[in-house]
Amino acid sequence: MTPHINSDTDATQDLPGDLAIWIFIFAELVVFGIFFAAYAFARSTHVTLFNASQLTLNRDNGFANTLILVTSSYFVVRANQAIKAGHNKVCGHWLSGALGLGGGFLLLKLAEFHQDFVHGINLSTNLFYMFYLSLTFFHFMHVIMGMVILAVVAYKAYTGHYSAEHHTGVETGGSYWHMVDLVWIILFALVYVIH
Amino acid sequence: MNYQSQRVAKPYFIAALGLFVGQIVFGLIAGLQYLNGTFLFPALPFDVVHMSHTNLLIVWLLMAFMGAAYFIVPEEAQTELYSPKLALITFWVFLAAGAVTILSYLFVPYTQLAAMTGNAVLPTMGRGYLEQPLPIKVGIVLVALSLLFNVTMTLIKGRKTSINIILVGSLWGLALLFLPAFYFPQDTVKASFGWWWVVHGWVEGDWELILGALLGFILIKMTGVDREIIEKWIYIIIAMTLISGLVGIGHHYYYTGAPAYWIWLGSIFSALEPIPFMLLIAFSFKTLLQRRREHPNKAAMLWAMGTPIMAFLGAGLWGFMITLAPVQYYIHGTQFTAAHGHLAFFGAYAMIALAIISYAMPLLRGRTANSMVAQRWEMTGFWFMTLSMIGITLALTGAGIVTLFLQRAAEDPMGFMQVQDKARVFFWIREFFGVSFFTGLLIYLRSFFFAGEYEYANEMKQALSK
Amino acid sequence: MKSSHTVLLDNGLKHPASGTRRATLTWLILLGLTTLSFRLSTAVSGSVLMFTVLGLTLIKGHLVTNEFMGLRHVRWVWRLVMAIYLLSVGSIIAFAYLSA
Structure with missing residues (x-):
């Protein structure tokens, strides 16, 4: 396979995919940014509570989920490269792989939510859990949305809607998925790791 | 106008403007009552005036939205309206219901009205914006169902554009969100929620979708993008x-x-x-810059471009100012809320209603655009009303600040009426801008009484001679 | 801008045919940095942990946006916007943690 990519020196292009999705991506990043800032400042007045509650989180799960999302993002990059080389099927396969990983993320996260539920943890338990549950649930919904987009793109790839010349859809869907990954990377560090 | 049945929008738009005038008149009276509590008392007590002011607002906006739906849905679906006759009957029913409601507010004491209309059977009356007697509320539901039936059937048999799907979908949302109005339990917390979901489900959710659809439609038509x-x-x-x-x-x-x-x-x-309001501004101006044609209806374009900006200021900025919990603790229910309410309702919803009326009315009267004279009157009206509304908003914000410092966050809080007295100057300023708003409205309405169409040749000659 | 975003992966992989290899390398680095953050969480604590993990996270964010999202190829304005976003989120978090 000889992936066709644009030369590195030619950094004057427009954003990959639709401009509209980028406006949306930036808006979403602002949304999460505000959420993260609120978490950080809420923590600054309840440090002991946050530290104690953070210890109860399933950090292995969070770690695994980060690896999963990063890998799925990588798959999406490969899907992009495949379609740029004109390989519709290969593109579809990589996207299906990314979708499978997205499904895995959801399952692991659901298991985590289930554990919380079993232990009687909810939004009212304390301030940390309020943030942990609402942040991760909000992100969870974004994963679902990203998967819906990826599924449409994968379907279109398999049915030959894209070509080496015309594949804005793959870039658009991919960009959104990378955003979902990016947000989780920050979320993982903030909620699971730093204490 | 491409389809005969779009004509049914015309009475809706005219009635909307009539009710709008009524709303402003009650607004002026209420404003005076802030300055002189016995003005028109006991014939017209403040609560009745206030209720009429807000109810007329909702009814005229609904009128305009319905008119817009009857105008846009056939055009987008590229087919005649399913039943123009039903739309016309619905119009008269709705207008009559609105008139009966206001008249009963004016002439029947509210408690007696409640007793007469079966409020004991299913209590729904008394909450802000939702004061209508039970039979009227049922009437509103029937009117909404008739509208939904009509536009949905039209949509089904015609072309399904995104604008149309969003518009019809959000009209369904509008109707469904009215249902909590029928839920008024003894428990005040639950009752508050029922009330809250109607009005705020509309203005912070569903109506924003209607706004988006209407603005999208106008921009598609006018810019050729x-x-x-x-x-x-x-x-x-x-x-x-939605997020x-x-x-x-x-x-x-x-x-x-x-x-x-x-x-x-x-x-x-x-x-x-x-x-979303920032996105709306970015979207409208980007679209304007990419326009492929110069539409002769400059006035409609002015309304369409003004809407996102004023909506951002009123709903976005003034809304944000009072929305954070710690801030709200101090200023909930002060004139800050009234300031936000005025600018948001005008900027987001009154202006988009006037924008679609401005775009559609000339077409309904058989012209692409009004003559330049008429448009100049209309645009003068735009600036009068818009600037006056900003004045009203700033005056009310001033009154809110007075309340905040003398009552809410004061070491030694003053009594409510004392504070009102201190804020008096702001109520005078508000009334002044109220009068100027009303003047603007009259100027705007004057624009409808110029005959004749926009004439390209004429305008071209004038433009070249300059 | 240009020099800063090529520092991390400036290992001669500039030939167009190296796109796949470059992506794979980025992915492996991301996995590595994630593992490192995860291990650090039990090894160190306090502001050392905060600054290290926050730093690693910003690097990861930079890799995802530049390499995966392809901002490397676009006009510098967009990279600047993204960099400002990442840096401001990072500094707000750092500031909040230090003010605790």
Whole structure:
């Protein structure tokens, strides 16, 4: 396979995919940014509570989920490269792989939510859990949305809607998925790791 | 206008403007009563005037939205309206219901009205904006059902554009969100929620979608920019509206009695609610810059461009100012809220209603655009009304600041009436701008009484001679 | 801008045919940095942990946006916007943690 990519020196292009999705991506990043800032400042007045509650989180799960999302993002990059080389099927396969990983993320996260539920943890338990549950649930919904987009793109790839010349859809869907990954990377560090 | 049945929109628009005049007259009276509490008392007590002012607002906006739906849906679906006759009957029913409601407010004491209309059977009356007697509320539901039936059937048999799907979908949302109005339990917390979901489900959620659809339609028609591009923006704006609005509507759930986490969730998400309005501004101006034609209806374009800006200021900025929980603790229910309410309702919803009327009315009267004279009157009206509304907003904000420092956050809080007295100068300023708004409205209405069409040849000659 | 974003992966992989290899390398680095953050969480604590993990996270964010999202190829304005976003989120978090 000889992936066709644009030369590195030619950094004057427009954003990959639709401009509209980028406006949306930036808006979403602002949304999460505000959420993260609120978490950080809420923590600054309840440090002991946050530290104690953070210890109860399933950090292995969070770690695994980060690896999963990063890998799925990588798959999406490969899907992009495949379609740029004109390989519709290969593109579809990589996207299906990314979708499978997205499904895995959801399952692991659901298991985590289930554990919380079993232990009687909810939004009212304390301030940390309020943030942990609402942040991760909000992100969870974004994963679902990203998967819906990826599924449409994968379907279109398999049915030959894209070509080496015309594949804005793959870039658009991919960009959104990378955003979902990016947000989780920050979320993982903030909620699971730093204490 | 491409389809005969679009004509049914005309009476809706005319009635909307008539009711709008009524709303402003009651507004002026209420404003005077702030300055002189016995003005027109006991014939017209403040609560009745206030109720008429807000109810007329809702009814004229609904009138305009319905007119817009009857105008847009056939055009977008590229087919005649399913039943123009039903639309016309619905119009008269709705107008009669509106008139009966206001007249009964004016001439029957409210408690007696409640007793007469079966409020004991199913209590629904008494909450702000939802004061209508039970039979009227049922009437509103029937009118909404008739509208939904008509436009949905039209949509089904015609072309299904995104604009149309969003518009019809949000009209369904509008109707469904009215249902909590029938839920008025003894429990005041639950009752507050029922009330809250109607009005705020509308203005912070569903109506924003209607706004998006109407603005999208106007811009497609007037700028000639590709439908595909405009629709993509509309979808993104809607997604952002829903992401922020669905949870953001909880900005004072906590103070109504919901669990403490609503302090955070409500604050965070409602702080995000300006984002869709920013996107709306970006979208409209980007579309304007990419326009492929110069539409002769400059006035409609002015309304369309003014809407996102004023909506951002009123709903976005003034809304954000009062939405964070710690701030709300001090200024909830002060004139800050009234300031936000005035600028948001005008900027987001009155202006989009006037924009679609401005675009559609000339077409309904058989012209592409009004003559330049008429348009100049209309645009003068635009500036009068818009600037006056900013004046009203600033005056009310001033009154809010007075309340904040003398009563809410004061070491030694003054009594309510004393504070009102201190804020008197702001109420005078508000009334002054109210009168100037009314003047603007009359100037605007004057524009409808010029005959003749926009004449290209004439305008061209004038432009070249300059 | 240009020099800063090529520092991390400036290992001669500039030939167009190296796109796949470059992506794979980025992915492996991301996995590595994630593992490192995860291990650090039990090894160190306090502001050392905060600054290290925050730093690693910003690097990861930079890799995802530049390499995966392809901002490397676009006009510098967009990279600047993204960099400002990442840096401001990072500094707000750092500031909040230090003010605790």
